[in-house]
Amino acid sequence: MYGGTVRFAVEGLSLERLLNQCVDTGVILSDVRRPRVRVITAAVASSQFKHIKALAKKYDWKLTVRKVTGLPRLRDFAWRRAALAAGVIVFLAVAWYMCNCVWSIQIHGAGPYLGEVRRALLENEITPGRFSMNIDVEELRALLSRRLSGLAWVSVSLDGVRLKVYCVQGAPRAESDLSDQPRDIYASRDGVIESMRVAAGAARVKQGDAVRKGQLLIKGEERGWGGSTNPVAARGEAIARVWYTAEAIVPMAEIASVPDGEPISRKVFVTPWGEWSPDPAPDFDGAQAVDAQARAVLIGAVLPLWVRLEEYAPVALESRPRAEEDVKQEAALAALRLAREAAGLDKPIIDKWVEYSIIDNSSESGMNPGIKAHLTLEVLENIAK
Numbered sequence: 001m002y003g004g005t006v007r008f009a010v011e012g013l014s015l016e017r018l019l020n021q022c023v024d025t026g027v028i029l030s031d032v033r034r035p036r037v038r039v040i041t042a043a044v045a046s047s048q049f050k051h052i053k054a055l056a057k058k059y060d061w062k063l064t065v066r067k068v069t070g071l072p073r074l075r076d077f078a079w080r081r082a083a084l085a086a087g088v089i090v091f092l093a094v095a096w097y098m099c100n101c102v103w104s105i106q107i108h109g110a111g112p113y114l115g116e117v118r119r120a121l122l123e124n125e126i127t128p129g130r131f132s133m134n135i136d137v138e139e140l141r142a143l144l145s146r147r148l149s150g151l152a153w154v155s156v157s158l159d160g161v162r163l164k165v166y167c168v169q170g171a172p173r174a175e176s177d178l179s180d181q182p183r184d185i186y187a188s189r190d191g192v193i194e195s196m197r198v199a200a201g202a203a204r205v206k207q208g209d210a211v212r213k214g215q216l217l218i219k220g221e222e223r224g225w226g227g228s229t230n231p232v233a234a235r236g237e238a239i240a241r242v243w244y245t246a247e248a249i250v251p252m253a254e255i256a257s258v259p260d261g262e263p264i265s266r267k268v269f270v271t272p273w274g275e276w277s278p279d280p281a282p283d284f285d286g287a288q289a290v291d292a293q294a295r296a297v298l299i300g301a302v303l304p305l306w307v308r309l310e311e312y313a314p315v316a317l318e319s320r321p322r323a324e325e326d327v328k329q330e331a332a333l334a335a336l337r338l339a340r341e342a343a344g345l346d347k348p349i350i351d352k353w354v355e356y357s358i359i360d361n362s363s364e365s366g367m368n369p370g371i372k373a374h375l376t377l378e379v380l381e382n383i384a385k
Contacts (some may be wrong), residue, residue: 004046005030005069012061015040018052019113027051041066046222102163103128103137109167109348109380113150117165132158153195153239153381166348168239169378182231185218188385191240192383201234211240217384240381241301241350242290244343248334250327251370253319261314275308282312322373327357331373337379347379 010018018040022029029042046054048069055065105128110117120143121127128136141156144165148154155167164344185201193209201218205211264281332354339352352375359370 006033006044006046006049006052006064006065007041007043007067007069008049008052009039009041009064009066010052010056010061010062010173011039012056012059013038014059015061016214017059018055018061021055022051025051030039049320051171066177091231093348100132101128102126102130102132102158105165106162106164107165107167109169109346110151110165111167111169111346113148113167113169116148117144117167119167120144132161135163152237153380166380168348169346181233182220183233184216184220185212185234185236185238185384187215187217187240188383189213189381190381191242191381194239194241194380196238197235197238198234199267200232201236203236205238211238211381211383236384237382239380240383242343242381244339244379245375246338246342246377247334247374248331248338249370249372250325250331250334251322252324252358253321253369255317256320257315257317260316261312263311265309265311268310270306270308272304278328303324327371328373331356331371332375335373335375339375343377343379344379345379348381349377352376352379 015034015038018321019029019032021027024350027044027048029044032042033042034040048259053063055061105121105126107114107117121140124140124143126140135158137156137158141154144154144156144167145151148167151167151169153166155164156165157164157166190213191211193205193207193211194216195207196203196205198218200222201220204216204219211217217238218234220232221229224233264282266277266281268275268277288295335354336352341347356374357372357374359372
């Protein structure tokens with residue numbers, strides 16, 4: 001039957017009325033059975049089951065629903081699981097919202113302009129919780145470039161739920177840069193050009209070009225009328241990916257102290273004018289280290305008198321091996337600090353990678369053995385000099 005069926009049982013007296021009333025009202029029963037004298041079972045369309053309930057109530061019969069099939073069963077199941085369905089819908093909605101919003105704003109390389117960058121983002125309502133689809137990163141980059149004249153280069157990108165702003169500060173121009181004498185601009189170091197900004201002169205490289213130190217970047221000439229060229233003082237910036245390297249060596253063993261003898265204690269009486277002890281200070285063998293601990297106890301209620309309790313524990317020094325992963329991590333962090341100092345802490349880091357090697361030659365490292373971390377740091381830098 002279309003729309004589902006309800007299998008039911010009716011128990012009571014004069015059950016023939018059920019069949020007669022169904023015939024009179026047009027209610028169609030199927031699979032009618034009479035397992036006992038006072039019991040009739042049958043199936044009816046779910047849309048007509050209300051008539052069966054009305055007859056059962058009218059004649060005081062006991063009505064029992066045994067099975068529901070089709071859409072009514074699904075409706076009942078959905079109703080019983082309404083809370084679960086609502087929870088799933090809410091979870092999916094929250095998950096979609098969390099994945100389509102910016103929850104972290106990272107600003108790199110802004111230096112003293114960090115406050116200005118944050119203020120510009122706040123004025124444009126770029127805050128955690130903002131829908132990422134409503135953020136035009138190219139328009140935001142252009143806005144920051146126009147507003148912050150002290151920045152030589154700005155990049156804005158969306159990385160999942162993070163908004164990243166990379167900045168390169170513009171260095172103050174020297175007196176020679178302000179000169180109008182014709183001159184060219186060359187690369188101060190090797191790199192790969194990320195962007196070019198030419199204020200005067202003609203660019204000789206473009207984005208994506210690999211350049212070497214000393215290579216011509218901006219030619220100090222401009223075209224005039226009739227195809228002629230006029231010498232000018234080249235001015236501009238060349239933001240490039242450059243690399244700095246650093247090395248650090250960390251020994252694979254550490255020096256630890258172990259107890260080597262009976263501990264010794266003594267009392268020292270201390271006043272503002274001096275101190276005295278009935279026990280001499282212990283004289284340990286020079287080959288032994290000493291762990292000394294002391295604590296002071298005030299014993300004078302009126303006079304400033306203390307007793308310093310000293311405990312000496314003779315120890316011996318021994319070399320203990322360290323976990324290789326711990327040594328590698330320490331060496332990589334040390335190399336990263338050196339590379340960042342060489343590059344300058346104001347430059348945004350694009351990438352970094354580390355290569356490890358085991359050092360067995362004590363003449364090279366001063367310690368044997370050890371792990372050398374060779375770190376390469378990739379940053380953005382203005383190489384137009």
